[in-house]
Amino acid sequence: MKKEKVDVLVVGGGAGGIAGAISASRYGVKTLLIEREDRVGGVLNQCIHNGFGVLVYGEELTGPEFLFKLLEESKGDFEVRSGETVLRILKDEKVVITVSKRGITCYEVGALVVATGARERPFSTLMIPGPRVSGIYTAGVVQKMVNIYNRLPGKKAMVLGSGDIGLIMARRLKLEGVDVLGVIEIKDEVGGSLRNFVQCLRDFEIPLLTKHTISKVHGNGRIKGVTVVEVDENFKPIDGSGKFFEIDTLVVSVGLIPQNQILEGLVEFDPINGGPVVDDLQRTNIEWIFSAGNSIAIHDLVDFVYEEGVVAGRNAARLALGERLPRRKLKLVRGKNIGVMVPNYLTGDENRVKMYMRVRKTMEGGELRVQGGRVRKYNFKVRPGQMLDVVLDVGRLSFPTGERIESCEVEFHEDRASR
Amino acid sequence: MKTELRDDVVEMDLICVVCPIGCSIKLRAKDGKVEIVGNRCPKGYEYAMDEYRDPKRILTTNVRVLNGDHELLSVKTDSPIPKRLIWEMMRILKNIRIEAPKEVGEIILENVLNTGANIVSTRRIMRRKS
Ligand SMILES: Cc1cc2nc3c(=O)[nH]c(=O)nc-3n(C[C@H](O)[C@H](O)[C@H](O)COP(=O)(O)OP(=O)(O)OC[C@H]3O[C@@H](n4cnc5c(N)ncnc54)[C@H](O)[C@@H]3O)c2cc1C
Numbered sequence: 201m202k203k204e205k206v207d208v209l210v211v212g213g214g215a216g217g218i219a220g221a222i223s224a225s226r227y228g229v230k231t232l233l234i235e236r237e238d239r240v241g242g243v244l245n246q247c248i249h250n251g252f253g254v255l256v257y258g259e260e261l262t263g264p265e266f267l268f269k270l271l272e273e274s275k276g277d278f279e280v281r282s283g284e285t286v287l288r289i290l291k292d293e294k295v296v297i298t299v300s301k302r303g304i305t306c307y308e309v310g311a312l313v314v315a316t317g318a319r320e321r322p323f324s325t326l327m328i329p330g331p332r333v334s335g336i337y338t339a340g341v342v343q344k345m346v347n348i349y350n351r352l353p354g355k356k357a358m359v360l361g362s363g364d365i366g367l368i369m370a371r372r373l374k375l376e377g378v379d380v381l382g383v384i385e386i387k388d389e390v391g392g393s394l395r396n397f398v399q400c401l402r403d404f405e406i407p408l409l410t411k412h413t414i415s416k417v418h419g420n421g422r423i424k425g426v427t428v429v430e431v432d433e434n435f436k437p438i439d440g441s442g443k444f445f446e447i448d449t450l451v452v453s454v455g456l457i458p459q460n461q462i463l464e465g466l467v468e469f470d471p472i473n474g475g476p477v478v479d480d481l482q483r484t485n486i487e488w489i490f491s492a493g494n495s496i497a498i499h500d501l502v503d504f505v506y507e508e509g510v511v512a513g514r515n516a517a518r519l520a521l522g523e524r525l526p527r528r529k530l531k532l533v534r535g536k537n538i539g540v541m542v543p544n545y546l547t548g549d550e551n552r553v554k555m556y557m558r559v560r561k562t563m564e565g566g567e568l569r570v571q572g573g574r575v576r577k578y579n580f581k582v583r584p585g586q587m588l589d590v591v592l593d594v595g596r597l598s599f600p601t602g603e604r605i606e607s608c609e610v611e612f613h614e615d616r617a618s619r
Numbered sequence: 620m621k622t623e624l625r626d627d628v629v630e631m632d633l634i635c636v637v638c639p640i641g642c643s644i645k646l647r648a649k650d651g652k653v654e655i656v657g658n659r660c661p662k663g664y665e666y667a668m669d670e671y672r673d674p675k676r677i678l679t680t681n682v683r684v685l686n687g688d689h690e691l692l693s694v695k696t697d698s699p700i701p702k703r704l705i706w707e708m709m710r711i712l713k714n715i716r717i718e719a720p721k722e723v724g725e726i727i728l729e730n731v732l733n734t735g736a737n738i739v740s741t742r743r744i745m746r747r748k749s
Pocket residue numbers: 211212213214215216217234235236237240241242243244247249250251252253284285286287315316317318340343364365368462492493494495499500501502503505
């Protein structure tokens with residue numbers, strides 16, 4: 201077993217981790233990035249479509265191009281070790297244990313940035329009846345097959361779930377010559393962005409079946425088809441609405457889940473985000489562990505993942521340099537209509553704090569409020585499928601005088617007038 | 620979505636994708652006169668006009684690689700091409716083979732189908748060590 205000392209260790213070589221490593225290394229600390237695959241980039245490698253980096257680089261890039269720019273930015277400032285997996289974190293010792301072909305290594309670290317991304321929610325969690333057959337894949341797996349390994353999953357497909365990844369894969373398969381019969385969505389509107397709805401489905405005349413789901417999978421060995429039913433407002437199948445579609449491939453895109461095995465049992469988790477509770481320094485409740493990207497909460501834009509990585513890396517470096525970072529001062533609590541929300545605490549370290557959140561339902565417009573104060577007005581439709589980002593002017597939050605405030609509520613106030 | 624009512628009337632229900640607001644735009648063209656409603660800003664007007672005249676898109680896909688460390692090279696058109704040419708473009712790209720290595724931004728095909736757009740590489744591909 202080898203032993204090594206590093207100032208900032210970053211786990212996960214996706215956009216979040218690379219941004220974190222760049223940012224930490226700018227402080228002159230010894231920074232090491234560990235990636236379990238044999239190349240860095242995470243999901244960027246397989247996302248060959250464009251739509252990355254408008255906020256960070258001011259131009260619309262494909263996933264691989266965004267990765268290329270990111271790596272250009274970082275030339276040689278930190279070491280990358282790929283093909284190495286982080287196995288365990290020893291909290292009291294400040295030690296991180298990894299395994300690779302080279303063997304087991306123990307890193308004694310000054311600070312740790314965890315950016316381990318997300319995994320896909322599997323089909324089995326939907327409890328849809330039918331035999332266990334082959335030909336059912338999650339969208340990310342199909343994306344990797346088609347865009348990296350040059351393999352098509354089948355000839356006739358349907359996509360379950362209309363989030364961005366489902367829409368993008370419907371288009372990809374269609375372009376590759378697969379007959380895509382439709383995208384099935386249980387809700388009454390498309391899950392992903394309108395832009396992807398237009399450019400992936402409308403452009404290619406792929407039907408979107410809203411208020412529908414799969415009630416049964418058919419087949420013997422390989423999938424032969426699915427029964428698609430209409431659902432009522434409680435998502436219950438409507439009797440007699442079932443229709444059989446003959447397919448050899450079902451692409452399942454029913455959500456991503458933050459991936460944090462190495463933090464389980466160590467840090468406090470936010471049940472709604474699905475990842476660790478963090479403050480505005482991107483710090484978990486363990487002082488030396490920071491987190492960024494899809495392992496905190498699912499983001500639709502790489503730009504936000506990048507921004508979180510920059511903050512995490514910077515503060516990890518400050519800590520590694522011996523600076524005492526401020527404690528959590530104010531808890532941000534979810535109020536009306538707020539779902540996913542990052543961060544959970546403010547320290548007062550920064551006057552302007554970037555917040556990311558999702559509303560719980562589609563609304564025609566409204567106002568984002570933090571403890572009574574207006575933060576931003578939205579005079580257009582807001583949807584759970586689109587993450588909102590706002591800059592919180594912490595210095596200007598107004599609190600009743602005399603009281604000691606420990607938490608404040610964040611709410612999305614629906615604009616009824618505009619309905 | 621385009622509905623041609625009579626030879627001289629075209630109606631389109633569009634969603635502007637220029638910014639996240641996603642305005643619903645209605646376009647109606649009659650005898651060469653175009654009426655556009657629903658856009659909140661001039662960009663939406665431009666978008667709707669383009670959709671009416673000749674909608675354009677960036678195409679992203681993969682081409683096969685010879686002697687590379689990966690089988691596929693991801694590519695894109697370096698400017699938007701007419702939507703109607705997408706299938707023809709895909710046919711061309713399915714049939715070409717590219718010799719590794721390739722750098723990000725290298726031109727793979729110049730001025731494809733006379734669109735003025737080039738097909739450029741979006742990934743770095745190394746030569747396979749054999
Ligand atoms: C299919 C798809 C399409 C998307 N399209 C767009 C788009 O068009 N525009 C846009 O802006 N955003 C898009 N996104 C958003 C995307 O979520 C983010 O852009 C971003 O790339 C996520 O970065 P990350 O670093 O959080 O995670 P990831 O990219 O998942 O990186 C995590 C990395 O950590 C590594 N890892 C995990 N566990 C360990 C461990 N124990 N030890 C070592 N390494 C480990 C993994 O191998 C992986 O490389 C898309 C996402 C997906 C999935």
